[in-house]
Every structure is written in C-alpha cells, then in structure tokens.
Amino acid sequence: MNHAPAAAPLAADAAADAAAAEAGAPLVLELEPGEHWWGGTVKDAVQMPFGATSAYGVDLAVPRHDPAWDSAEDSSQAAPLLVSTHGRVVASPRPFAFRFAEGRLEVDGTDVAVLRGGSTLRDGFRAASARLFPPAGRTPARRLFAAPQYNTWIETPLVPSEESVLAYARRILDAGLEPGTIFIDDNWAPDFGTWHFDRGRFPDPRRLIATLADWGFDVMLWVVPFISPDSAAFRECERDGLLVRDADGRTAVRRWWNGFSALLDLSNPAAVDWFTRQLDALVEIGVAGFKFDAGDVRDYRADDRVAEPCEPVDMSEAWARLGLRYAHNEYRACWRMGGQPLGQRLRDKPPTWDDAGLGSLVPEMLAQGLLGHPYVCPDMVGGGEVGAMGAMGDRQAADQEFFVRYAQIAALSPMIQFSVNPARALDAEHLAAVKDALAVRAEHLPRILALVDEAAVTGEPVVRPMSYHEAGYESVTDQFFLGPDVLVAPVLERGATTRALQVPPGTWHAPDGTAHEGPATVEVPVGLTTLPRLTRAAAGTAPR
Structure with a gap:
C-alpha cells in the first residue's frame, strides 16, 4: 500500500482576496485555466467536475421540489464544501448557494472561506480533511x-x-x-x-x-426518526415535548414515503x-x-x-x-x-x-x-x-x-x-x-x-477520481482508482463487446498479464464476466 505524504496546511487563497465581494454580497472567484471542482451534493455528481464550461447552481439549504411528491427533493448527501483540481477549497460551517457559469464560481453564504491546500485535487482534499473534517481514527464495522x-x-x-x-x-x-x-x-x-x-x-x-x-x-x-400518529409512542413523546412542532406551535405531522408521521426533535x-x-x-x-x-x-x-x-x-x-x-x-x-x-x-x-x-x-x-x-x-x-x-x-x-x-x-x-x-x-x-x-x-x-x-x-477516499492521482484526466468519471495503484473501468453499456480504458502514464498490467504503457487510450474486448482493471507495475503482482 502506498501511503500519502502528510497533508499540506490550508492557507487563505490570494485569489480570494482579490475577488472578495462587499459584505453581504456573493463571493465571485475566477476559475483558473484547467481548474475543475468537486463537491456540494452527491445527487448531482454526474455533472461533476464543474469547470469553465459548466452551467450549474444549487442552494444546499433549500430542498428542491419533486412534482411526484407533496414534498421536496433535497440533496440527500451533501456538505458545504468544494475542492478543486488546483488544490483550492471553498468551505463553510453553514450551507451556502453556489453557481458555476462563464468561467466563474459564485458563492453566497455566511462564513465562507476560500483556501488553498496545495496544487492538486489530492492536496486540496487532504488539507481540507485534516483541518475541516479530520478522520475519526475508526471505521464502521469491518x-x-x-x-x-x-x-x-x-x-x-x-x-x-x-x-x-x-x-x-x-x-x-x-x-x-x-x-x-x-x-x-x-x-x-x-x-x-x-x-x-x-x-x-x-x-x-x-x-x-x-x-x-x-x-x-x-x-x-x-x-427512521418518525413517530406514527395515534400510537402510544406518539402520545408519550408529545407529552414529554420530544417532537418537532410547526410554526404555529402544533406537533408537526409531515408526509413521507410511508404516509404521515410526527418527527423526533433531535435537537433535544x-x-x-x-x-x-x-x-x-x-x-x-x-x-x-x-x-x-x-x-x-x-x-x-x-x-x-x-x-x-x-x-x-x-x-x-x-x-x-x-x-x-x-x-x-x-x-x-x-x-x-x-x-x-x-x-x-x-x-x-x-x-x-x-x-x-x-x-x-x-x-x-x-x-x-x-x-x-x-x-x-x-x-x-x-x-x-x-x-x-x-x-x-x-x-x-x-x-x-x-x-x-x-x-x-x-x-x-x-x-x-x-x-x-x-x-x-x-x-x-x-x-x-x-x-x-x-x-x-x-x-x-x-x-x-x-x-x-x-x-x-488519512481521510482519503477508497475509490478516487482519475484526477486525484493523475493530472489531465479531470473529465474521466466512468472509471476510478481503487487506492493509487488499481484502475477500474467497469462496463457501462448494454451489449458492449469492447471498453475504452484511459491509461495513465507508466506501465499497467491487465488481469491476463498484458502490459499497457500510458498515457494511452486502449480498447479492450469484454465479455459478460469481464471487469476491466489494471494494476500499476510498481505496485507488485498483477491481479488475476
């Protein structure tokens, strides 16, 4: 296993000072040439990484309406964090709105910091992890x-x-x-x-x-954090003040996919x-x-x-x-x-x-x-x-x-x-x-x-974008690194008989022992049981 170097410290980004908006106004950052960004909400990951040609925006605090439900559709898994392939980081302890358009990133929120943790995506992420959401030192159950x-x-x-x-x-x-x-x-x-x-x-x-x-x-x-109405648990929780109340002071009963329920007040x-x-x-x-x-x-x-x-x-x-x-x-x-x-x-x-x-x-x-x-x-x-x-x-x-x-x-x-x-x-x-x-x-x-x-x-992801380890592959999101030394390119098309692999610099071994020299685009044959993957030669033996 290759271990990462120590994370560089995050520092205030000089470009942010130049782009700083007046108090109360959004912060506008000019994107650097070739810079791409990840973050915000997992739900919209197919649009990532965001770059100079992106037109995308979202308010992380505001659920978006889902016409199929009498409710809203929110981001499900989200954080007020953006990390760029140039090591820049935009972060806040509170939700913010952001928008990419015309080569600019506009961020509207409170306590928004623009920092730099190095010059690569990995640099920026590791610096952000170390300072903003340090790893806990333990994992879920093995x-x-x-x-x-x-x-x-x-x-x-x-x-x-x-x-x-x-x-x-x-x-x-x-x-x-x-x-x-x-x-x-x-x-x-x-x-x-x-x-x-x-x-x-x-x-x-x-x-x-x-x-x-x-x-x-x-x-x-x-x-779930819901309580069925007209149940003993509901009556107990309402009596003891354990439920969310609406703006009028009444116990809130909300629609969700299983009907209508009260909600536990998790701030209590x-x-x-x-x-x-x-x-x-x-x-x-x-x-x-x-x-x-x-x-x-x-x-x-x-x-x-x-x-x-x-x-x-x-x-x-x-x-x-x-x-x-x-x-x-x-x-x-x-x-x-x-x-x-x-x-x-x-x-x-x-x-x-x-x-x-x-x-x-x-x-x-x-x-x-x-x-x-x-x-x-x-x-x-x-x-x-x-x-x-x-x-x-x-x-x-x-x-x-x-x-x-x-x-x-x-x-x-x-x-x-x-x-x-x-x-x-x-x-x-x-x-x-x-x-x-x-x-x-x-x-x-x-x-x-x-x-x-x-x-x-370290806080590092187990599965990583190509650009996490190799510059020049920012737009490749249909394959991933498993750690630094295994490249995985799953088959994503029905009836496919070949799969194009974007091979980074160096020597990479296929499961059958075939060596590929990168950088190159390699077309490999695939059958039903084929899971295309390559191992970096320096990492040791090739996979089966």
Missing part, C-alpha cells in the same frame, strides 16, 4: 466491508416476517453465496417509533437472531435518549446495528419550533450523529459529518443504464469520497427502487446483463449489498458471472480493507 450485505427490502417490501427473513437467508446460502450482514428493512416493528419486533410476525426475535448468527449472518434493523437530548434506549435494548438481544433511513433535510422546516435553535440541515446532521453509537450503521441521507465512521449507501437507484441508474454509480461514489465519506456503498445491486425492481424477480423480464454489470461495479467498491437474491433473478450463466465478480472482490479484499483502515487515519 464485517460491512469484509462480506456481502443483504437487504430484505426488494424481496419482502413492507411485510418482513421471521419466516420470510429466514427463507431469504436460506436461499442466499443455498445459492452458494457467502453470508454477511442481513438488513431487516421497513415494517419489522408494529409502528414507526415503537422500536421492538412486531410479535405477530416475529414471535421470537432472540431465536431469529441466534439462528441467523449460526448461519453466519449479523443482523441490522431499519429505523431527551428525545435522543428516548430513541437510543430502544435501540440499545435491541442490541442487548443480539442486533448488530441499524440502517438509519430518512433524516432528509426536506422533512424539516426553517420555522419549526425545536428545543435548540437550528436549521433543517442541523436535524439531518443530528440524525447522522446517532449512528456513531453503533459500528454497524448505514445512511442514505447525511449533512456534513465527513471523516466519521458512517457507512453511506447511495440513494435508491432505478434499474436503468442511464445517468439515473448505472451511469450514476461511479460519479456519485467519487463525489461521496470527496465530501469526506470513504465508506460508500453503490446502493443495492440492481437498484433499490422497489417499484422499478419488481421485474427482477422474473428471469424472463429481468435485465440480467444489467444486474451483472451493477454487481461488477459494487465488487470493487468499499461495500457490496444485494437485495434481490441473484439466484432468483438470474439464470445459470448470469449467476456465475455475479459469482465471478464476487471472486474478483475476494482477490482484492485485502487491498480494500487496507484502504478502509487507511481512510480512518
């Missing part, structure tokens, strides 16, 4: 990386039971897949906020957890204590940890009445802080919290080949890492949008090639998670291709685990 994850969501949405969970786990083992962490998703409890097993569907939780442990599985449970230590007491009781019976779903900025209002003055982004951050209590954790929405040992799953993906689905995975993982979250999972293999994923259970209707290509990307990501059982969705040929991808992951697992451990100390 099992989340060392073995596959399995989520009941697509197989039994909203109706999990002891019987269905055991059957799901048994089918995984019968298919010859390795046991790992199993997530029991939405609706395992009788109500939102009543965090104990529904005894009608889970008559003996201890027995269930013990059985799964005997089979080699850790167990995680899905939780008593509410946090009430919630964690329930989770700790589950840990006592063998639960390893929790999938902390929701926590989106869109669910809160700037004029909400809460225990401590805060903005909606602060509620999202408070939700993320709860996960620090449990090594087995997962988030899909997060504000800031870079450097912390939190697993970050990308937002739910549709089973499509375009930039909403497969094409978004690499850019979003890269963006997540550059916001300080190295422990990323590219959603569930095949996608997590339950409605769109219904066809995956029908081998005749399922896009089996898509499932394989998704699994190949996840195989060399920090974490890999399944929901649809591959043995149910795939024929023998495509199931074998998924198992081949898992074998590639097993081969590279020592490298992945070493990078995970290193991230806890």
